Amino acid sequence: GENVEQHPSTLSVQEGDSAVIKCTYSDSASNYFPWYKQELGKRPQLIIDIRSNVGEKKDQRIAVTLNKTAKHFSLHITETQPEDSAVYFCAASNQGTYKYIFGTGTRLKVLA
Amino acid sequence: GAVVSQHPSRVICKSGTSVKIECRSLDFQATTMFWYRQFPKQSLMLMATSNEGSKATYEQGVEKDKFLINHASLTLSTLTVTSAHPEDSSFYICSARPAGANVLTFGAGSRLTVL
Numbered sequence: 001g002e003n004v005e006q007h008p009s010t011l012s013v014q015e016g017d018s019a020v021i022k023c024t025y026s027d028s029a030s031n032y033f034p035w036y037k038q039e040l041g042k043r044p045q046l047i048i049d050i051r052s053n054v055g056e057k058k059d060q061r062i063a064v065t066l067n068k069t070a071k072h073f074s075l076h077i078t079e080t081q082p083e084d085s086a087v088y089f090c091a092a093s094n095q096g097t098y099k100y101i102f103g104t105g106t107r108l109k110v111l112a
Numbered sequence: 113g114a115v116v117s118q119h120p121s122r123v124i125c126k127s128g129t130s131v132k133i134e135c136r137s138l139d140f141q142a143t144t145m146f147w148y149r150q151f152p153k154q155s156l157m158l159m160a161t162s163n164e165g166s167k168a169t170y171e172q173g174v175e176k177d178k179f180l181i182n183h184a185s186l187t188l189s190t191l192t193v194t195s196a197h198p199e200d201s202s203f204y205i206c207s208a209r210p211a212g213a214n215v216l217t218f219g220a221g222s223r224l225t226v227l
Contacts, residue, residue, distance in 0.1 A: 032214065034215060034216075041203075041221075041223070042220065043205065043218040043219060043220045043221055044156070045218075046215055049214075089155060089156065097161075098146075099158065099161060100156075100158065100207075100216060101158065102148075102155045102157075102158075103155060105154070105155050
């Protein structure tokens with residue numbers, strides 16, 4: 001079935017450094033890839049997304065890249081800040097169904 | 113922006129009882145809503161797709177008689193955990209997509225604890 005793998009499961013970086021989280025998806029029909037940030041006990045919040053007709057997208061300190069051939073996509077956070085500490089989830093979906101399959105999550109800790 | 117409300121946010125019940133969780137789209141109509149389950153420190157697992165006016169579509173391994181889903185109106189879907197047991201304790205989150213939008217909006221989640 002559909003599967004999304006996410007690495008690493010935990011990531012600690014010093015404030016100001018960059019953080020990279022990688023995901024791999026299995027369903028070649030997937031064409032939409034959102035990234036969510038979730039703080040403890042709260043709802044996931046969309047931080048950035050990318051569609052399959054685009055290879056890269058950037059929004060201030062956050063960027064996402066997509067390699068359709070390899071079925072890889074990655075989240076890049078630059079100049080990390082303590083408030084970036086949270087769990088990040090990637091997801092893959094087919095915009096025909098809007099059924100999101102989530103990755104296993106990455107717990108990011110930014111050390112001050 | 114689109115808002116999805118979920119109620120209750122927390123519920124504690126005794127083993128063997130049933131619990132109903134509501135998911136409402138406050139400012140838009142949603143023909144489809146999605147129910148997820150999240151165990152502590154784990155990912156969101158899609159349980160089922162709730163379809164307004166028809167039966168829900170359940171993911172493999174999810175017991176439809178255990179997790180009853182009703183989507184009776186364009187703004188409300190309910191998840192009923194029947195005969196709850198301690199292993200059903202989890203964080204349940206719903207999501208919905210406004211017509212014309214490409215992204216899902218999530219509810220704040222409902223934490224169920226079964227004693």
